[in-house]
Amino acid sequence: MSASRRPLPGWVEIGLLPLANIAMAFLLVGVIVEVIGVDPLHALKLLVLGAVGSSEAIGYTLYYATNFIFTGLAVAVAFHAGLFNIGGEGQAYIGGLGCGLAVLALDRYLPPLLVIPLAILASAAFGAAWAAIPAWMQAWRGSHIVITTIMFNFVASALMVYLMVNVLIAPGSMTPQSRGFAASAAVPSMQAALQWIGIAVAPSALNLSLLLALLACVGVWIFLWHTPWGYGLRTMGHNPEAAVYAGTNLKRMTMLAMCLSGALAGGVAVNELLGVHHRLVLDFAAGYGFTGIAVALMGRGHPLGIVLAALLFGALQQGGAELAFEIPAITREMVVVIQGLVILFSGALVHLPRPWLQALFARRG
Amino acid sequence: MQELTADAAIELRGIDKSFGSVHAVRGASLRVERGSITGIVGENGAGKSTLMSILYGLYRADAGEILIEGRPVEMASPRDAIGHGIGMVHQHFMLVDSFTVLENLILGAEGGALLAGGLAAARTELARLAGEYGLAVDPDARVADLSVGEQQRVEILKVLLRGARILILDEPSAVLTPQETDRLLQILRLLRDRGVTVVLITHKLREILAVTDKVIVMRRGEVVAERRTAETDAQDLAELMVGRTVRFDLDKAPAREGETMLAARHLSLVDGRGVRLLDDISLEVRAGEIVGIAGVSGNGQTELLQVLSGIRPPTGGEIEACGRRVDAAHPVDPAEMRDLGVAHVPEDRLRQGLVPAFLASETSILGYQDREPFCHNYLMDGPAVGRYCADLMERFDVRPRAPGLRSSNFSGGNQQKLILAREMARNPKVLLVGQPTRGVDIGAIEFIRRELIKSRDAGCAVLVVSVELEEILSLADRILVMFGGRIVGEVAAGEADERMLGLMMAGARAA
Numbered sequence: 001m002s003a004s005r006r007p008l009p010g011w012v013e014i015g016l017l018p019l020a021n022i023a024m025a026f027l028l029v030g031v032i033v034e035v036i037g038v039d040p041l042h043a044l045k046l047l048v049l050g051a052v053g054s055s056e057a058i059g060y061t062l063y064y065a066t067n068f069i070f071t072g073l074a075v076a077v078a079f080h081a082g083l084f085n086i087g088g089e090g091q092a093y094i095g096g097l098g099c100g101l102a103v104l105a106l107d108r109y110l111p112p113l114l115v116i117p118l119a120i121l122a123s124a125a126f127g128a129a130w131a132a133i134p135a136w137m138q139a140w141r142g143s144h145i146v147i148t149t150i151m152f153n154f155v156a157s158a159l160m161v162y163l164m165v166n167v168l169i170a171p172g173s174m175t176p177q178s179r180g181f182a183a184s185a186a187v188p189s190m191q192a193a194l195q196w197i198g199i200a201v202a203p204s205a206l207n208l209s210l211l212l213a214l215l216a217c218v219g220v221w222i223f224l225w226h227t228p229w230g231y232g233l234r235t236m237g238h239n240p241e242a243a244v245y246a247g248t249n250l251k252r253m254t255m256l257a258m259c260l261s262g263a264l265a266g267g268v269a270v271n272e273l274l275g276v277h278h279r280l281v282l283d284f285a286a287g288y289g290f291t292g293i294a295v296a297l298m299g300r301g302h303p304l305g306i307v308l309a310a311l312l313f314g315a316l317q318q319g320g321a322e323l324a325f326e327i328p329a330i331t332r333e334m335v336v337v338i339q340g341l342v343i344l345f346s347g348a349l350v351h352l353p354r355p356w357l358q359a360l361f362a363r364r365g
Numbered sequence: 366m367q368e369l370t371a372d373a374a375i376e377l378r379g380i381d382k383s384f385g386s387v388h389a390v391r392g393a394s395l396r397v398e399r400g401s402i403t404g405i406v407g408e409n410g411a412g413k414s415t416l417m418s419i420l421y422g423l424y425r426a427d428a429g430e431i432l433i434e435g436r437p438v439e440m441a442s443p444r445d446a447i448g449h450g451i452g453m454v455h456q457h458f459m460l461v462d463s464f465t466v467l468e469n470l471i472l473g474a475e476g477g478a479l480l481a482g483g484l485a486a487a488r489t490e491l492a493r494l495a496g497e498y499g500l501a502v503d504p505d506a507r508v509a510d511l512s513v514g515e516q517q518r519v520e521i522l523k524v525l526l527r528g529a530r531i532l533i534l535d536e537p538s539a540v541l542t543p544q545e546t547d548r549l550l551q552i553l554r555l556l557r558d559r560g561v562t563v564v565l566i567t568h569k570l571r572e573i574l575a576v577t578d579k580v581i582v583m584r585r586g587e588v589v590a591e592r593r594t595a596e597t598d599a600q601d602l603a604e605l606m607v608g609r610t611v612r613f614d615l616d617k618a619p620a621r622e623g624e625t626m627l628a629a630r631h632l633s634l635v636d637g638r639g640v641r642l643l644d645d646i647s648l649e650v651r652a653g654e655i656v657g658i659a660g661v662s663g664n665g666q667t668e669l670l671q672v673l674s675g676i677r678p679p680t681g682g683e684i685e686a687c688g689r690r691v692d693a694a695h696p697v698d699p700a701e702m703r704d705l706g707v708a709h710v711p712e713d714r715l716r717q718g719l720v721p722a723f724l725a726s727e728t729s730i731l732g733y734q735d736r737e738p739f740c741h742n743y744l745m746d747g748p749a750v751g752r753y754c755a756d757l758m759e760r761f762d763v764r765p766r767a768p769g770l771r772s773s774n775f776s777g778g779n780q781q782k783l784i785l786a787r788e789m790a791r792n793p794k795v796l797l798v799g800q801p802t803r804g805v806d807i808g809a810i811e812f813i814r815r816e817l818i819k820s821r822d823a824g825c826a827v828l829v830v831s832v833e834l835e836e837i838l839s840l841a842d843r844i845l846v847m848f849g850g851r852i853v854g855e856v857a858a859g860e861a862d863e864r865m866l867g868l869m870m871a872g873a874r875a876a
Contacts, residue, residue, distance in 0.1 A: 226745050228735035238720045244676055245717045246732035247700025
């Protein structure tokens with residue numbers, strides 16, 4: 001008990017501990033897979049090949065990872081401020097509304113160089129606005145942000161269904177989706193982009209939004225650790241009383257943190273709508289917001305860790321889909337179980353292997 | 366004074382405990398006789414609380430033996446300690462405010478799936494204890510409605526109800542008024558006469574001399590002396606605690622007062638429930654003087670510092686700080702106060718003064734993070750912050766000199782020196798200091814007090830709030846006493862003595 005707070009070497013803390021968590025999750029997954037009558041090693045091979053076995057597979061893995069980076073960053077920024085934003089899902093969804101409205105209004109009149117940045121800004125602004133309401137309710141009214149952000153996910157979902165079915169549906173369409181965006185609003189696919197510089201890869205859903213996600217990582221890193229606002233935000237997260245003492249306005253800082261968080265979640269809409277669907281559709285954000293919580297936890301709230309965790313979850317998503325396709329006994333739900341176990345071990349049980357690692361390194365040190 | 370029995374209720378042999386590089390307890394051995402009151406005294410950080418936490422199973426000793434009633438025992442957790450009849454009353458009460466006394470008493474020993482049985486049993490037991498030890502408390506009162514002294518009685522009852530025969534009290538009088546303290550001492554005597562063994566941890570010599578049979582003195586983690594209370598006096602004990610002659614005589618030149626830098630006029634603060642926390646406070650602090658605010662903890666000193674530093678706006682009256690007027694309609698925030706030249710060393714350094722998880726370099730700019738030279742063009746300059754912190758550490762002798770170390774890894778004294786350095790480095794016009802040396806080791810105490818006087822001599826207006834009378838007496842040029850949110854007296858330092866201030870602190874005399 002008293003050993004639980006003894007520090008581990010840095011590389012063990014951020015490198016080995018997560019690996020041990022993942023290994024334990026996979027061990028348990030192996031047992032389950034064995035029980036349903038599938039050879040675990042064969043399944044593992046299919047999973048890995050499905051995720052990184054071809055340039056197409058890698059493309060899809062990175063495409064999923066892009067979404068996870070956005071939502072992981074969103075959760076992490078709020079988390080550094082001591083706020084648990086469960087509403088990434090809804091913020092990404094409403095971000096999509098902003099994105100769609102901007103494109104539908106502008107795509108026939110403006111060139112890509114204007115439409116795309118404006119659509120990105122609209123995604124971020126709508127995502128931020130959707131996060132701002134729970135933030136305001138927490139800061140001024142004392143409503144707990146965990147509850148309100150969860151509820152806002154449902155509100156967002158209902159609102160989008162209403163708008164898509166009644167307002168934004170393409171005339172004459174049977175499915176609730178908007179008209180297709182004009183070509184001027186398409187973020188180039190990675191395949192096309194790489195072709196310009198002479199590299200041939202298989203087509204996939206991966207598009208240049210990945211670069212935007214990486215840029216967001218750098219931005220978040222600079223903001224949190226190299227600006228006075230990021231300093232104030234982290235102070236509030238660790239120690240609100242110290243933040244007040246330092247002259248930080250907690251209400252305003254809550255708004256800033258949540259708006260930033262919502263804006264980052266809006267990035268999912270850029271990847272999905274501008275990069276893949278090229279129209280406003282229903283449910284494009286499904287699941288990414290929640291997985292983002294696991295990504296942020298596993299990445300320890302650090303952009304670099306979030307990129308690595310997003311890659312892992314992207315690989316699980318893509319490899320899991322392949323696995324379900326190849327082995328009928330392993331269904332989509334099984335893949336969700338695998339993700340769930342990884343989340344369980346790297347989230348809730350993150351400190352489980354700590355005593356063993358401590359014993360290991362205490363003996364050496 | 367009753368005759369002491371020879372057999373020991375508690376015996377500790379060669380207890381040793383380190384936290385990281387801090388050697389908190391060094392080979393401490395002691396005996397506590399059954400049915401006696403034993404005092405353990407020592408300065409802050411002398412290791413007395415750590416030693417008792419080991420006895421109570423909160424920490425594991427690195428080495429040494431614990432014997433209860435002559436038998437060696439393992440104390441792996443408080444559960445073991447309770448099993449051996451040891452009970453501990455903590456400095457901070459562990460009570461659920463919204464529960465009744467009875468509900469608090471059965472907490473953790475509910476006695477079955479339904480509460481009714483446990484409550485009824487506790488009620489009978491409580492009546493018995495109340496009769497036997499004179500510990501009368503209304504069993505159906507809500508804890509939130511009780512006075513601090515009564516809450517402490519509930520804590521003691523809770524421990525006795527668990528069958529404790531050995532009672533450890535950690536700084537029990539820190540939150541009590543002198544009258545409540547006297548009442549507590551009476552209860553302790555009664556407990557002893559009924560055969561309970563009492564261990565009293567404190568640094569207040571008055572209580573030790575009034576109630577104990579034996580005193581154990583600790584210094585720097587070691588047991589340095591053991592005395593029959595009847596054979597010692599305050600002077601002797603104080604010298605043993607500090608390890609040399611006690612007068613904290615700071616060669617202090619008389620104050621050269623300048624103009625008024627900070628003034629409060631008819632300041633009041635009423636909280637949301639209508640409780641008057643500050644009541645018609647008027648005071649002035651002039652450049653070049655130290656004004657000390659004495660008082661029992663919880664009489665409005667915390668709120669006064671909050672209001673003066675801009676953390677909370679006053680609800681009535683006004684403040685004039687370095688030429689700027691502040692009142693309910695024109696509040697300032699702490700950042701603006703800093704801009705005016707009002708620096709603030711907060712009372713609670715771990716919750717307010719620093720962020721334990723931050724690096725020392727980050728802590729060294731808390732509140733100044735958006736200023737030159739730490740921040741230009743909206744970006745912070747990490748290397749500049751590191752150099753600044755290293756410089757502060759050098760000037761204020763913060764050890765270790767490691768700007769890259771987490772703030773929580775520094776000792777209390779060094780954390781305090783770093784905070785003081787941060788607030789004094791910018792040559793403020795007004796310096797507000799809350800509990801300058803709480804939980805700070807002796808070496809650092811002297812250093813901090815000398816720095817405060819240096820700052821005064823450089824023309825700073827210094828306001829010191831402290832619950833340590835001795836500190837107020839040695840630092841202040843003028844002393845104000847707070848009681849119940851009011852200033853009840855003002856004395857020039859030369860004319861003040863502990864007795865007179867003590868009476869005012871108890872509200873016995875209005876100025």
